[in-house]
Amino acid sequence: MGGTLIRTLYEEERDRMSMFTKVGAEAAAAGNNEGDAKESPIVSFKSGSTFKVGVKSINDVAEYYGYGMFGKVNTFLPEKAAERNAKGYVTKNPSLWDQAADLLYADANAAKEAGADEAAVKVFTDEAYLYKGKKRYLRAFFDLTTGKDIVVDLSPKQEQTLKATIEDNLDDLDAIAFKLTKKGSGTNAVVALSAIVKMDRDLTAEECTNFDKLGEAPFDMASFETCLYVADTAEQTKNLVIAGFDIGRLGLSIGASAGTSAQPNAQTPPPADAAASLEIDEAELPF
Template sequence: MSIFTKRGAEAVTAATTEEEEAKESILVPFNSGTTYKVRVKSVDDSAEYYAYGIFGKVNTFVPANPSERNAKGFVTANPTVWDRAADLLYKDAKALKDAGKTAEAEKVAQQAYLFKGKPRYLMAFGNLETGEDIAIDLTKKQASGVMATINKYAKKIDKMAFELSKTGSSTSTVVTLSPIIDMDEDLTDEERANFEKCGEKPFDFANFEDCLFVADEAEQTKNLVVAGFDIGRLGLSIGATTPADEEVTPITEEGEDPTLQF
């Protein structure tokens, strides 16, 4: 199963490929204040995946054996240990709410939300500085804005260069893709040459597979401990895996508001 969940017009699921030698990742830094001059190679060069992690505690990762999700992104089978932790905490929140402890319930629901897998997007472009393909990692909101611009100029995409920029900070960061109106005036000779170079061949989706940190269940379990979750509640311990006879209730509801699931 690929770590990506949708491909192309659906936001792209990249095919998993076997490599004899590790390749250098095409993922580039994209901190606030960064701008790249790029060529959009295709309207379909994007991939959705579900990321886990907690800012300041656990770095972002994707599970080696991803959960099965429906078209809306709800977990339907094969939940990861992080999905199971989130599910358990949402049940705790519901029990507290049913007991009339609303404030406590909301606090636990906020905690549960941190353990959920959340959609993120890799998007590929041709870098006019180097003439090589690059990948950018975006949140759902950021990707939505970039995709809207790409779709707006879809019919002219092979004739236009763009500036891809990130501004702002924290939750107020904004990513924009702006067309370069006058390529003769606003691009150097080298950038114009690289624009042509970037259009010579389609993007290879296999390159996305080297952009993300993939964690097996043992690593995910260790990450739960680092995040402060009591893995004993899931019948787990460091070095152990999910008990084969344990029945797991997958998460079946999802929303940006963490309190919507209890």
């Protein structure tokens, strides 16, 4: 769904919600199993998107590790989240996708030990990286056009950009509206949060009225749980096949391991332009 929520993110909320790295997949699974699922605040944040927003709190953010493959498999969380250390490395309960990545990294090590050149080894490490969980962030804003809270999905670099702007205006969040934008796509995607200097000119009467409601209610942190799609073991297996991995290497087969589909009450996977298949930021690659 991508460091650490503010007060390192933001330790207060991190302790309470655990689907998000230290807020956890348990929260996500619980949310998906509710009989009366609430409307998710996540919105499509594709290239060309523009929102006029208010910021209720710098702490309205959650970190998670999402899995998926750009153009093939939309972002999901495993129903049982892997345990990670402070640096984000999996230490316990790896998902099927983590296990696939480990096998490919083992292939890379074997090739290296056999004397393969750097380019040949990199073929394996590049492929392994595609299966790893990627750190992502969900950040909430107050949409001045609709008068509702919205959530956008961000890479770590994008989250850093937006958080820096919020920090620069921290003392005036109750008086400043912003324009949230995204331009470009893939590794060239750029997000920005720009202060609207002349609010009386650039906001409609309705948007001004909604801005006055900014402080009426805090963002409901529990609604983050509705923003991400949770896949069970069977669906993770199917997704590995779609991604092109030989599931036989994990002792799996579709007939034996994928007899059930996703959780009965799991939310529909997000559309491809919302919190969709992970875009890889080359600046964040580990090689």
